[in-house]
Amino acid sequence: MAAPTKARVDSADRPLRPKGKELPFPLSLYQTAVGKKWVMAVTGIMLLGFVVFHMLGNLKLYLGVVEHNGVLDYDANIYGEWLRDLLVPFLPRTVTLWILRIGLIGAFGLHIHAMYALTMMNQQANVTYSSKRDWKAATFASRSMRYTGVIVLAYLIFHLADLTWGFIPGYDYERGHPHENVVGSLSNPVVAAFYIIANALLAMHIFHGAYSMFQSLGINNPAYNKLRRGFAAGVAGIILIGNVSFPIAVLAGIIDLSDKVK
Amino acid sequence: MSNTLNLTLNIWRQDGPNGPGRFETYKAPGIPEDASFLEMLDLVNEELIAQGKVPVEFPHDCREGICGSCGVMINGQAHGPERGTATCQLHMRKFSDGDTIDVEPWRAAAFPVIRDLVVDRSPLDAIIEAGGYISAPTGTAQDANETPIPKEVADSAMDAAACIGCGACVAACPNSAAQLFTAAKVWHLNSLPQGQPERYRRAQNMVETMELFFGSCTNHGECSEACPKEISQDFIAYLNRDHMKAKFFNRKLASQR
Numbered sequence: 001m002a003a004p005t006k007a008r009v010d011s012a013d014r015p016l017r018p019k020g021k022e023l024p025f026p027l028s029l030y031q032t033a034v035g036k037k038w039v040m041a042v043t044g045i046m047l048l049g050f051v052v053f054h055m056l057g058n059l060k061l062y063l064g065v066v067e068h069n070g071v072l073d074y075d076a077n078i079y080g081e082w083l084r085d086l087l088v089p090f091l092p093r094t095v096t097l098w099i100l101r102i103g104l105i106g107a108f109g110l111h112i113h114a115m116y117a118l119t120m121m122n123q124q125a126n127v128t129y130s131s132k133r134d135w136k137a138a139t140f141a142s143r144s145m146r147y148t149g150v151i152v153l154a155y156l157i158f159h160l161a162d163l164t165w166g167f168i169p170g171y172d173y174e175r176g177h178p179h180e181n182v183v184g185s186l187s188n189p190v191v192a193a194f195y196i197i198a199n200a201l202l203a204m205h206i207f208h209g210a211y212s213m214f215q216s217l218g219i220n221n222p223a224y225n226k227l228r229r230g231f232a233a234g235v236a237g238i239i240l241i242g243n244v245s246f247p248i249a250v251l252a253g254i255i256d257l258s259d260k261v262k
Numbered sequence: 263m264s265n266t267l268n269l270t271l272n273i274w275r276q277d278g279p280n281g282p283g284r285f286e287t288y289k290a291p292g293i294p295e296d297a298s299f300l301e302m303l304d305l306v307n308e309e310l311i312a313q314g315k316v317p318v319e320f321p322h323d324c325r326e327g328i329c330g331s332c333g334v335m336i337n338g339q340a341h342g343p344e345r346g347t348a349t350c351q352l353h354m355r356k357f358s359d360g361d362t363i364d365v366e367p368w369r370a371a372a373f374p375v376i377r378d379l380v381v382d383r384s385p386l387d388a389i390i391e392a393g394g395y396i397s398a399p400t401g402t403a404q405d406a407n408e409t410p411i412p413k414e415v416a417d418s419a420m421d422a423a424a425c426i427g428c429g430a431c432v433a434a435c436p437n438s439a440a441q442l443f444t445a446a447k448v449w450h451l452n453s454l455p456q457g458q459p460e461r462y463r464r465a466q467n468m469v470e471t472m473e474l475f476f477g478s479c480t481n482h483g484e485c486s487e488a489c490p491k492e493i494s495q496d497f498i499a500y501l502n503r504d505h506m507k508a509k510f511f512n513r514k515l516a517s518q519r
Contacts, residue, residue, distance in 0.1 A: 011374055012384035015474035029509045033478035034469050034502055118478045122437035125371050125477035130285065131272070131364035134338035137483035138436065145480065212481035218503025220496050 016124055033121060036114040041213035043107035043114075048206060048235070050104055055242040057083075061182060061255045074179035081176075112153070119146060141208040148205040155198035162191070183250055183257055192247035203240035210235045267293045267354055270362040271306065273318055276375050279382075283375065285364075295355035299342060300325060300332060302354050303365075319378040325350040327490060330426030333433065334379045335366040340430040340488035348428060348490035368433035372440075372475040383429045385475040386443060392471035393464035394447045396456050409455050416454075423450035424491040434488035437477030442485035444472045445501035446493050452504055462513060465504035 063075035086096035166173025171184030211232035276283035307317035323331035336342035431442035451457035
């Protein structure tokens with residue numbers, strides 16, 4: 001005989017999480033998961049903008065030595081100085097750069113916090129299937145966002161320690177000389193390989209992010225929807241090619257210290 | 263005489279909401295390829311009853327793809343391998359002789375298993391109760407075309423209203439998010455003139471009720487692939503837009519607090 005069924009659960013009366021009190025704007029926005037995704041998209045655009053300009057700035061490495069104000073120096077070093085001198089004399093030296101940095105740190109903090117909160121929410125809501133799933137639309141990039149994101153964060157910390165703070169031994173770090181530092185650091189094939197792998201994962205992260213942000217922001221127009229995948233692939237591809245080219249160029253000797261005029 | 267299939271089924275059996283579940287393997291010989299997936303389960307059950315065993319409980323009602331009662335995970339796909347088809351409308355000719363088929367109930371923390379393949383989908387009702395209706399008095403039926411609605415808008419509302427509430431979107435979602443269901447239910451009212459008075463309150467209330475039970479959308483797109491009505495995930499963008507507008511803009515007038 002059939003085993004008696006237990007009292008029927010009415011799960012509509014049993015939410016997974018309690019309904020909180022609505023906070024004042026703009027916290028009320030961030031209280032909801034839809035709002036957190038909106039924040040993830042906006043901060044993602046800020047971070048993506050940084051990544052694009054960082055890559056474009058790095059292209060200066062290919063220009064080698066140029067003359068600037070009568071002095072011969074690596075173009076990347078001149079560019080680094082220019083960043084510190086942004087909006088001088090309206091603002092004192094490095095202030096603009098620090099405003100941008102604080103904005104990026106804030107965007108990173110919110111992006112990571114929203115990711116953490118949404119991941120917790122999703123893990124609470126999800127029950128894993130016992131049989132094998134057959135994914136139809138989800139891409140490897142979309143399903144690995146959490147992992148690529150965490151690896152990119154670890155890479156970012158290494159990258160800052162390596163080329164901004166000079167904590168990583170292996171070459172003589174010189175503050176204010178990014179060209180020499182990049183060549184010094186990436187001449188080590190192990191470090192270069194790590195940079196290549198991390199940038200490939202960053203490009204994969206951007207591939208889903210640059211597509212997904214339109215949905216999260218509520219931007220949807222059938223006339224342009226077909227362009228979203230192409231846009232995401234284009235942005236991710238440009239960043240991938242640009243960023244991966246630097247360690248390869250250093251290892252291949254295309255970017256080097258040979259043309260330094262002392 | 264149609265061809266027949268000999269199948270092996272791995273079916274999830276669970277005695278009650280709290281009981282541990284397990285897969286049990288059944289042989290299903292001589293299944294006509296014209297049978298639907300549910301009719302195939304009926305044949306398996308008849309054999310189980312003949313052997314004096316407990317038949318497999320599975321959700322079903324109209325069996326013509328419009329009620330939203332049926333739905334199981336078939337080989338890792340909600341409603342099985344055919345696109346835009348509920349489990350009841352999936353025919354066995356989509357499988358081959360000798361196939362092994364995994365059959366599992368919808369999985370989500372908000373959808374506890376009641377028995378075998380039957381889950382409790384009442385949290386979807388809670389979302390509807392939060393705003394999936396129009397409470398503005400609309401009077402008696404008026405003359406056709408008295409309220410002009412552009413064809414595109416009427417079509418879009420109809421596409422959204424095609425949702426039968428089966429829960430396949432939640433089942434297919436890696437985050438167990440109910441975004442597609444909620445988006446469809448919100449948009450079919452929010453796109454039409456009759457839905458305007460409560461538009462932003464509806465979006466906000468339904469989203470916030472949804473988030474008490476379900477996960478968050480990460481734009482994989484599995485929901486639309488699984489949907490037996492092929493509802494587009496574009497509606498999720500509309501849901502997000504209306505929800506953000508509800509949050510951003512103050513809708514109170516002078517002297518209202």
